[in-house]
Every structure is written in C-alpha cells, then in structure tokens.
Amino acid sequence: MDVKYINPFLQSFVSIMPQLGINNVEKGSLSVRGKVIESPGVIIILGIMGDVRGNVIYTTTIECAKKIASTMMMGMPVNELDEMAQSAISELTNMLTANAAMNFSNEGINIDISTPTLMYGEFTANTSSDKVLCIEMLVDDMPFEINIAIEKVNL
Numbered sequence: 001m002d003v004k005y006i007n008p009f010l011q012s013f014v015s016i017m018p019q020l021g022i023n024n025v026e027k028g029s030l031s032v033r034g035k036v037i038e039s040p041g042v043i044i045i046l047g048i049m050g051d052v053r054g055n056v057i058y059t060t061t062i063e064c065a066k067k068i069a070s071t072m073m074m075g076m077p078v079n080e081l082d083e084m085a086q087s088a089i090s091e092l093t094n095m096l097t098a099n100a101a102m103n104f105s106n107e108g109i110n111i112d113i114s115t116p117t118l119m120y121g122e123f124t125a126n127t128s129s130d131k132v133l134c135i136e137m138l139v140d141d142m143p144f145e146i147n148i149a150i151e152k153v154n155l
Helices: 007-018 060-072 083-106
Strands: 025-033 037-039 042-050 052-060 111-113 115-120 124-126 132-139 144-152
Touching: 007 025, 007 083, 007 132, 025 037, 037 083, 042 060, 042 083, 052 060, 052 083, 060 083, 060 132, 060 144, 083 115
Parallel strands: none
Antiparallel strands: 025 132, 037 124, 042 052, 042 111, 042 115, 052 144, 132 144
C-alpha cells in the first residue's frame, strides 16, 4: 500500500474533530498490521470504491466512543453505547471518511464510500488486504485508530 493514502485521513481527522468540539487530538504511532484487526471494543467499517478500493476500519474503546458521542450530542450524558450513541459514532466516521474522499479528490484520486457498519464487543475483523496501515490517534488521551486497507485499482 502506498503511504500517500495516509494524509487524506490525517487531514480529515484534524479538520473534523475540532468542528465537533473535540480539541484534544494528537497523532500517535503509525504501524503496519496484517489483515486481522482485533476489536478494542468498537469497530466501524466503511467501504472504499473508485480509483482505489478496500476498507477503512476505525477502532476505539467503548469508553472513548461514549465520550465522543457525548461531545457530539452537546454534552448529553452517554452511559451506554445505545442506539443514539452508535448513530453519533457512525456519523462521525461517515464525516471523517467523506472528508478524506474530498482530500483524495484534491489529489486527483476519485473515490466513493459506503455507509458505516458499526459493531461492538470482543471479536476480530478480517480485511481483504494483507497489509493494513494503522494510524493511532489520541482523543483526550484515549485511542482511536484509523486502519487503512486500500489499494490502487489497475484498469
């Protein structure tokens, strides 16, 4: 996978999160993983189609997801990852990925995205790619990972 696929997602994250009232955002480590992604509690998967294809898989803890959902809902307490909190987190990943799609477009790479699929609990997810780029972001010192499993389409 080409590392040029990282910047559109990083730019999106640092642009979108402050708009939602989440200002304490830092980039953590960058790593390459195999095709198996272990759930830290919450996984949201979006498909990528177009000039590149694959998936972006966002992972975080249930506590981080609840905190982000609470912030997105103007500080409303979120004691469990209920339907409303899941909807907020799904919408966040939709916004992040749509913004990344615009960033890709600015580089001449056209993509479409699928609707988010959110799952939570203890499980693993498998990607179609053997190598996955993982960008660790810290949201209020809590982990939020962006796992990028996309490849250029050869036509």
